[in-house]
Amino acid sequence: MSDPVIVCDRLCVRLGGVTVLKGLSLTVHEGDFLAVLGPNGGGKTTLLKVILGLVKPVSGTVRVFGKEPGHADGRIGYVPQTLHFDRSFPISAMEVVLMGRLSRKRLLQRYGREDRRKALEALEITGLASLARRRIGALSGGELQRVLIARALAGEPELLLLDEPTASVDPEMKTTIYDLLDNLRRHHTIVLVTHDTGTIGRHVSRIACLNCTLDMHEKGSTLSRATLENLYRYPVDVVEHRDSSGTAKYHDHA
Amino acid sequence: MSSSIATLPERQNITTMPDILHFEFIRNAFLAAILTSVACGIIGTYVVVRRIGFISGGIAHTAFGGIGLSYYLGLNPLVGIIPFSLIAAIGIGLLSRKARISEDTAIGAFWAAGMSAGVILIGLTPGYAPNLFSYLFGNILTVPTSDLQLILLLDLLVMVMVGLLSKEFLAISFDEEYAKISGLKTLALDLVMLCLIALTVVIMVRIVGIVMVIALLTIPAAVARSFSQSLYRMMAFSTLFSILFSIAGLWLSWIFDLASGATIIMVAALVFLVNALLGIHGNRQTQC
Numbered sequence: 001m002s003d004p005v006i007v008c009d010r011l012c013v014r015l016g017g018v019t020v021l022k023g024l025s026l027t028v029h030e031g032d033f034l035a036v037l038g039p040n041g042g043g044k045t046t047l048l049k050v051i052l053g054l055v056k057p058v059s060g061t062v063r064v065f066g067k068e069p070g071h072a073d074g075r076i077g078y079v080p081q082t083l084h085f086d087r088s089f090p091i092s093a094m095e096v097v098l099m100g101r102l103s104r105k106r107l108l109q110r111y112g113r114e115d116r117r118k119a120l121e122a123l124e125i126t127g128l129a130s131l132a133r134r135r136i137g138a139l140s141g142g143e144l145q146r147v148l149i150a151r152a153l154a155g156e157p158e159l160l161l162l163d164e165p166t167a168s169v170d171p172e173m174k175t176t177i178y179d180l181l182d183n184l185r186r187h188h189t190i191v192l193v194t195h196d197t198g199t200i201g202r203h204v205s206r207i208a209c210l211n212c213t214l215d216m217h218e219k220g221s222t223l224s225r226a227t228l229e230n231l232y233r234y235p236v237d238v239v240e241h242r243d244s245s246g247t248a249k250y251h252d253h254a
Numbered sequence: 255m256s257s258s259i260a261t262l263p264e265r266q267n268i269t270t271m272p273d274i275l276h277f278e279f280i281r282n283a284f285l286a287a288i289l290t291s292v293a294c295g296i297i298g299t300y301v302v303v304r305r306i307g308f309i310s311g312g313i314a315h316t317a318f319g320g321i322g323l324s325y326y327l328g329l330n331p332l333v334g335i336i337p338f339s340l341i342a343a344i345g346i347g348l349l350s351r352k353a354r355i356s357e358d359t360a361i362g363a364f365w366a367a368g369m370s371a372g373v374i375l376i377g378l379t380p381g382y383a384p385n386l387f388s389y390l391f392g393n394i395l396t397v398p399t400s401d402l403q404l405i406l407l408l409d410l411l412v413m414v415m416v417g418l419l420s421k422e423f424l425a426i427s428f429d430e431e432y433a434k435i436s437g438l439k440t441l442a443l444d445l446v447m448l449c450l451i452a453l454t455v456v457i458m459v460r461i462v463g464i465v466m467v468i469a470l471l472t473i474p475a476a477v478a479r480s481f482s483q484s485l486y487r488m489m490a491f492s493t494l495f496s497i498l499f500s501i502a503g504l505w506l507s508w509i510f511d512l513a514s515g516a517t518i519i520m521v522a523a524l525v526f527l528v529n530a531l532l533g534i535h536g537n538r539q540t541q542c
Contacts, residue, residue: 052435053435054431054434054435070435073437074436074437076435078432078435080429080431080432085429086303086428088479089303089427089428090303090479090482090483090484090485090487090488091424091428091484091485092483092484095424095484096428099424099425099428099429099432099433099436102421102425102432102433102436102437102438103435103436103437105421107422107438108418108419108421108422109421110421111421135483151432155436
């Protein structure tokens with residue numbers, strides 16, 4: 001078996017004096033499709049930022065592809081939340097997707113034909129090739145979300161990190177995005193952060209519940225309806241048991 | 255307030271463009287307007303899309319310390335502004351991003367400290383400070399050829415830097431976090447951009463003065479944004495608007511004997527207002 005893609009060991013993160021992650025241990029293997037569920041403020045986005053090297057833990061270690069975070073050299077594709085984007089920014093979908101090629105370019109080096117080809121390919125995968133020249137302000141929430149997924153794909157990553165990709169889209173688009181992820185998981189390791197507990201169980205291989213501490217649910221590749229129902233309720237449980245013992249626990253619900 | 259053109263003879267008979275172009279200072283004024291507009295359109299676009307107008311205002315006002323220093327040392331004020339505005343750019347940039355100081359606090363501190371340094375230095379300079387008003391409020395009609403050369407040089411520098419770093423600047427403007435993840439040195443790029451804003455401030459001081467730099471830096475770009483498909487078109491359009499505002503303002507200030515810098519800003523503000531009002535009725539989707 002190959003080396004794990006992500007290894008977090010007893011990770012503690014404090015932001016502005018508040019403990020956001022406490023004693024978190026997590027291992028993600030190649031080919032995993034991991035969903036991290038949890039309430040707002042539970043540290044889901046922070047976990048992604050630690051993996052990306054944007055936030056430094058106060059204790060514990062993180063290894064991504066066997067290296068310190070921030071040194072993955074374009075092997076990670078990150079899909080941030082759409083909320084913080086300025087939709088009035090004069091930029092086309094294609095230009096956004098081209099940014100996915102940044103990690104493969106040197107300073108001052110311009111995007112070339114190869115970059116444009118990869119960007120267009122990524123737009124085709126996400127079903128947006130016809131909107132390549134459209135300004136992002138004229139895209140719907142779901143289309144913008146898929147543009148951001150295309151941007152991540154354009155960099156030809158092995159690991160995809162998605163932050164609430166279905167938070168601001170209508171139910172139909174939600175299905176489209178999950179279908180897209182179902183296709184992508186064949187070639188990518190995926191970590192998805194969401195509080196969309198409704199449909200997630202059908203798509204992912206593992207589920208972790210995060211509220212400062214992490215509860216891992218290992219179930220193999222198939223999920224029975226009974227365990228799914230168990231999972232639907234789970235995030236509510238997490239909210240209620242906010243001040244649990246404070247150490248990482250591994251549950252096996254299978 | 256009356257501008258220096260009031261003393262010129264036969265002004266009343268000269269109201270059309272070709273006539274006033276006979277004067278060298280008018281030709282210089284037009285050249286200054288065009289050269290300034292290039293830097294202003296390019297850099298103003300970044301200022302508007304990144305929403306850093308207040309930083310630019312801070313840099314401009316800190317530069318007043320440079321004017322004070324120049325008077326004190328007997329130098330060309332434009333030369334004194336360059337180090338002051340660069341220090342302001344790097345200082346505000348580093349303080350707000352590295353130290354745990356909020357950006358508006360850092361800007362406010364530099365803004366006021368720069369102004370006070372200028373006031374003290376001008377007070378220490380014996381005698382009356384000539385042309386002080388033209389640096390505060392601009393006077394496009396008194397731009398000497400030597401300043402034009404400096405403006406041209408800085409213009410070229412701004413264009414070359416933006417040309418070289420266009421990919422990086424677009425990335426940090428649109429999504430700084432993603433740029434950082436992609437391995438860009440975002441802090442360094444940020445500081446370079448702030449320094450380019452500082453140099454653009456130097457270029458613009460002659461035209462609209464320190465106090466009104468923010469307006470000419472942001473209004474043409476803000477008007478251009480609503481119908482620009484890309485950042486580069488927005489730069490082109492805002493350069494055009496800036497030229498239009500400057501020349502219209504210059505011409506109106508000549509006819510009605512008004513202060514040129516302030517007239518340019520009034521023209522720009524009027525167009526901005528009309529554009530904003532039309533935007534309320536017109537298509538909202540590009541404005542969001």
